[in-house]
Amino acid sequence: MAGEQGPQKIGGISPERYFLMYAYPCIRNLQHEHKLSKEDAKNLERILFENKAIKREYLESCFPSAFKRIKIVAEQMNRDYWDMDVLRKYWLEEHNRFIDAGDGDYARALASFKELCKVHKAEVIDKKDNILSVKYDGIIRKVFATLVPDVKKGDKVMIHLAFAIEKVD
Amino acid sequence: MCLAIPGRVVKVEKGFAIVDYLGEERRASTELVGVKPGEYVLVQAQFIIQKIPRKEALEAIRVWQESKDHKK
Numbered sequence: 001m002a003g004e005q006g007p008q009k010i011g012g013i014s015p016e017r018y019f020l021m022y023a024y025p026c027i028r029n030l031q032h033e034h035k036l037s038k039e040d041a042k043n044l045e046r047i048l049f050e051n052k053a054i055k056r057e058y059l060e061s062c063f064p065s066a067f068k069r070i071k072i073v074a075e076q077m078n079r080d081y082w083d084m085d086v087l088r089k090y091w092l093e094e095h096n097r098f099i100d101a102g103d104g105d106y107a108r109a110l111a112s113f114k115e116l117c118k119v120h121k122a123e124v125i126d127k128k129d130n131i132l133s134v135k136y137d138g139i140i141r142k143v144f145a146t147l148v149p150d151v152k153k154g155d156k157v158m159i160h161l162a163f164a165i166e167k168v169d
Numbered sequence: 170m171c172l173a174i175p176g177r178v179v180k181v182e183k184g185f186a187i188v189d190y191l192g193e194e195r196r197a198s199t200e201l202v203g204v205k206p207g208e209y210v211l212v213q214a215q216f217i218i219q220k221i222p223r224k225e226a227l228e229a230i231r232v233w234q235e236s237k238d239h240k241k
Contacts, residue, residue: 025213025214028213028214029213029214108232108233108236110174110175110211110225110229111225112175112211112219112225113211116211116213116218141218141219142202142218143201144201161213162201162213162214162216162218
C-alpha cells in the first residue's frame with residue numbers, strides 16, 4: 001500500500017497492517033481506559049478498514065505498551081522490531097507469555113480477562129452472519145468475523161478478545 | 170483497567186443487557202453471549218464476551234475497589 005514503510009510483505013500484508021490487525025481488538029479497551037483518544041480510536045479503525053497508509057510512528061505512539069514488549073522480543077531475536085518475524089513471534093507466542101507473567105496492567109487483571117486477552121488458535125465450528133463459534137482447548141467462544149469475512153466452518157483462525165484476526169493453516 | 174472489572178447483569182432486553190458496574194449502568198449487546206439477570210460478565214466494545222463465576226467476579230471487584238481506594 002502506498003505510503004507504508006518497509007520492504008517486507010508476507011501474503012500481501014505489510015508489518016504495519018499485521019500489527020494493527022492483532023491490536024485492533026484492544027482499541028476500544030484502550031479508549032475506555034483513556035489511554036487512547038476517541039479521535040485516534042476512530043482513525044485507527046478507518047486506517048484498517050479503508051486500507052489507508054499506516055505510519056509506524058503513529059502506531060508506536062498509539063500502542064506504547066505493545067511496542068515496549070515487541071522491542072524486548074526483537075532484542076532477543078537480534079532483529080529490527082518491525083521485522084515481520086518479530087511481530088509474528090510477539091503476537092503468536094510472546095504476547096501470551098507477557099500476560100502470564102503479569103506484565104504491566106496484567107498484574108492486576110482478572111484470570112478470565114487475561115484469558116480473553118491472549119491470542120489463541122481456534123477452529124471455526126459454526127458461522128452465522130458475522131459471528132463465528134470457535135473452539136480451542138475444549139473451550140467454545142463466539143467471536144466476530146469482521147477481519148476474516150471469508151472464513152468457513154473447519155478453518156483455523158487466530159482469535160484475540162472478541163475477534164478472529166486471520167486465517168491460519 | 171475498568172474493562173477487566175466484571176459487571177452484573179441487572180436487566181435483559183431484546184438483543185442487549187443493562188450491566189451494572191458498581192452503580193454505573195451501561196448497555197451491552199448479548200449478540201455473542203446470552204445472559205440472565207444476576208450473572209457476572211466481561212464486556213468488550215459494548216459486547217458481552219464472557220460470563221464469569223460469581224466468586225471470581227466478587228473477588229475481582231474487591232481487589233479493584235481496594236486499589237482504587239488506595240489511589241485516593
